[in-house]
Amino acid sequence: MSLLIVLAALGFLILVAYRGYSVILFAPVAALGAVLLTDPALVAPMFTGVFMDRMVGFLKLYFPVFLLGAVFGKLIEISGFSRSIVGAAIRLFGPQRAMLSIVLVSGLLTYGGVSLFVVVFAVYPFAAEMFRQNNIPKRLIPATLGVGGFSFTMDALPGTPQIQNIIPTAFFGTDTWAAPVLGTLGSVFVLAVGMAYLEWRRRVAWRNGEGYGDPATLVNEPVAFTGPQLAHAGIAILPLVLVFAANKLLTLGMPHWYGSVHSLVPSVMGNAAPVVQEVSKIGAIWAVVGALLVGIFAVLVLAWRPVVTGFAESTRTAISGAVLAAMNTASEYGFGAVIAALPGFMVVANALGAIKDPLLHEAVTVTGLAGVTGSASGGMSLALAAMADTFIANAQAAGIPMEVLHRVAAMASGGMDSLPHNGAVITLLMVTGLTHRQAYKDIFAVTLIKTAAVFVVIGIYYATGWV
Structure with a gap:
């Protein structure tokens, strides 16, 4: 019975998310409904002690990333930098490779350590402009961003600094470069099959006479550039390069500047209790926030005139979108925490x-739990915390290196995590102004490709012994 309750709650949330209802409202309804059916006396304690605690904890850590990421993306848009970069990309790769251009830009940013959520906000203006100019359906943008930012550079490519590649290091005693051959082959598989799928979908749409979409019915469309002249592509890409570089430098610098633990007394009189923070857990977030501030400042300096004209209205729109996106994802985290606490x-x-x-x-364990919780990092953390010792013992008995365990866990976490109730999926759809009905089919196809890649890597290891 307890299993049916969990599955019913998951199915209900997936259904309402797919039908376009707000998960801010229905994630607590689904989670607390499951608690009610399990133990009615725990509804109130679970709501405040688990759901709200996880939800508020997520906002505490990540809301600045959502906010500044949205503002940065909007400034890139109204400055005309997105159109300038798109023009250069079309000249470089050709108009037939618009999707590849977006995949490569997204992959470069995520592999450089930029948050997945920031990549959505920052790259969407480029993607919308490029897809519009090449008459590719807008509904394919989320899947394209998914292949570039939410797949191989998130968990497969060796050395990626994304959290999905960092979590296994604490359990298996490995580093982020674990199993470089398997990780690289898995990345090639995802990129090749993902691009083949996207190009097939583009060709089908072209044969059916489907274009970008009717501007009158599209939502969250980037505003047209109204300035006198577009910046050179080298100038336009500079803010992105600065975000990339600043994120790297700040990530390396935080432990040296603050140590592993930092304590401060929030009172000049010294009467308040000290605030102690583990820099090892939040330093990466500080680095992203600092990098985004650098990027925003760079756009303001490089394109002051076109930006200042529409700054107030554009940033107001960006902030509204950031608040909604952050609340959606935070609500998903609360749901996952409650479900994980049930029998x-x-x-x-x-x-x-x-x-x-x-x-x-x-x-199967990692990708299954990631799917239930709707979170790659959350599902993997739960799976490894509960079963890492078992995984290690079984692997040692079979002579399997810990590096292989690391790479399989990381890649599996990014498989079925992107079900309709996943916070990143909901954020991606919200930023692009699309619904599950319009775009999720192609996102799910990318999900299946990512999941298949894990088993391809396992098969390669057993066939060759490569690590």
């Missing part, structure tokens, strides 16, 4: 233990 969740986790092969056991 039915452990039934799922324990049932997955019946799989005998060590790597298949790990892959």
Whole structure:
């Protein structure tokens, strides 16, 4: 019965998300409905102690990233930089490779350490302009951004600084470059198959006479540039390069400047209790926030005249979108925390233990729990916290290196995590102004490609022994 309750809550949330209802409202309804059916006495304690605690904790950490990312993306848009970069990309790759251009830009940013959410805000203006100029359906933008930013550079490519590639290091004693051959081959698989799928979808739309879309019905369209002259592409791309570089430098500098733990007394009189913060856990967020501020300042300096004209109205729109996107994702985190605290969740986790092969056991467990919670990092953290010792023991008995465990766990976390209730998916659709009905089919196809890549990597390891 407890398993059915968890599955019912998950199915309900997926259904309402797909039908376009707000998960800010229905994530707590789904989570607390499951609690009510499990133990009615726990509804109030679960709401305040688990759901709201996780939701507020997410906002505390990530709201500045959403806010500044949205503002940065909007300034890139109204400055005309997006149109300038798109023009250069079309000249470089050709108009037939618009999708590849967006995938490469997204992948470069995420591999450089820029947050996935920031990439959505920053790259969407480029994608919309490029797709419009090449008459590619707008509904394919989310899947294109998914291939570039939410797949191989998130968890497969060796050395990626994304959290999905960092979490396994604490459990397996590895580093972010674990299993470089397998990670690279997995990345090539996702990129090649993902691009083949996107190009096939583009060709089908072209044969059916489908274009970008009717401007009168499209939502969240980037505003047209009204300045006197577009900047040179080298100038236009400079803010993105600065965000990339500043994020790297600040990430490296935070531990040296603040140490692993920082304490401050929020009172000149010294009467208040000290505020102690673990820099190792939040330094990366500080680095992203600082990098975005650098990028925003760069746009203001490089394109002051066109930006200042529409600054008030544009940033007001960006901030509204950032608040809604952050609240959606935070609500999803709250839902995942409540579901993970229910007995039915452990039934799922324990049932997955019946799989005998060590790597298949790990892959199915991690991607399954990521799907239930709607979070790659959340599902992997839960799976490894509960079963890492089992994974390690089974792998050692089979002679499997810890590096392979690391790469399989990281890639599996980015598989079925992107179900309709996933916070990143909802944010992606909101920023692009599309609905699940319009765009999720292609996002799900990318999800299946990512999931298949894990099992391809496992097959390569067993066939060759490569690490």
